[in-house]
Amino acid sequence: MALLRRKDNPEARMSLGEHFREFRRRALIAALAILVAGIWGWIIYEHTIIPWLEHPLDVVHKHNPRAGLLNFSANGVTEAFGIKLKLSIWFGILVSSPIWLWQIWGFLAPGLTKKEKRISRGFICTAVPLFALGCWVSTLALPNAISFLIGSTPNTSLSANFTDANKYVSFVTKFVLAFGFAFLLPVFLTGLNMLRILPGRLMIKSWRVAIMLIAVFSAVMSPSPDAWSMLALMVPMIVLYFAAVLIALILDKRRAKAQGDARPDWLDLPDDQRSTL
Template sequence: MPLKEHLLEFRNRLMIAAAAIIIGAVVGWMIYDGVYDQLTLPFKEYEKTARADGDDAIVSLNFANATSAFSTQLGISIFTGVILSSPIWVWQIWAFILPGLTKREKRISLGVFATAMPLFLTGCFFAYLTLPKALIILFGFTPDDGNSSNIQQASDYFSFVTRFILAFGLAWLLPVFLVGLVAIGVLSGRTLLKSWRVAILLIFISAAIITPTPDPFTMFLLAGPLCVLYFAAVGIALVIDRRRVQSGQEPDWSHLSDDEASPLT
């Protein structure tokens, strides 16, 4: 395509993606009450747990000003729209790149797309399940002296919740990108296997950075599944390496030691 047609296609796909998010946000606005109840459910579970443990500290949500309730509903609706429309706008990104790929790269990218969406949504759901534990730890630092309270601004709470969920969802895409890099020949399964110590260290450092909470418990909740997913990606990458050798796409040098020179063919 000429550059002008590329730009026109980019504009069209951008408009489709934006329209999908807007429609999703409208749906999110319509189901706001249900989404609000679900996002505040971990908060309510913490309140029940605190009362059962005899904690008298006041913990509640607060809408600080006249526009706070409206802006909160708008933000949650947009967040819901992004989640609901994710298959559409991700597909638009993939479809824009598709014409420039080879037949083999198209098959690989389709597999990446088909795997990425379930992993992203699973990561978001896992974050939602672990959120009450994080709140129990964080709110547990509120002094139980009868005079202390932990009144949360609604905008701050929902910002924390949405960032928490998105951080988990995006982090769970790690194995998809690793397998994709192996499939196109940028990395190999042996390289990933030999670098597992460095990978584990980087996973824990990244988990400490991207999680919006400073407690180690939340970091382990994110880093633990990522370590499992990393080794799952290593296993798939080794299978890809073996198939590549069996098909004759590259010679088998796996029997050579790291300090032994390989023959050139």
């Protein structure tokens, strides 16, 4: 966006066509980053990714020898290739997260001032660790979720659980990505507050609705039906939501001191009273 700040266009305003070209450029950069990281994942597929995927099943298998066996028998000509491709792309999304997160922020926050530029640099410094933290938390919750689901297999001579590789890969990739994206919640809430779209007082006023939406999101995004996976995703999101509320309130207070109290009147109205909007 800095390249668009010319003397004849100090506010870096763009037409609709320029917005589309900017979106195409940033989407291409993000796609190339995922592609390069995905090629790396393709190379280390057998020696690194597969052993990591098999570890939770091995833990379950030690306690119940008839559960947790990963079945890599391909059911078709293209299934083995599809599994490898899916895991490579998933690995590419994780590894290239600093690049595509920066591209998302760069497109959503055009025409930044010098002060906002300094704040925007903190976006990537916060978003990447939070995304990585969410993925790491998912690895802690994953063995318990798998142990609960597959460990229910009866330990009898007539029972066995041969986990289909394709279904297992889909489960793990969705599980990890759901946690990673969920931990980005405070970053995007703070970004909306910086753009004057979501005031902090409105966020704290709507905390009940936010918790309900977080609970629904956790139930939908958690690929396993057990309560442990849902709570493992829901509790950190609630903590991060209130952390974002605190940051938004601090930013609102600083802006009010610098520019005067320009807070809209409708924020102070009761829920049952009509506003001027």
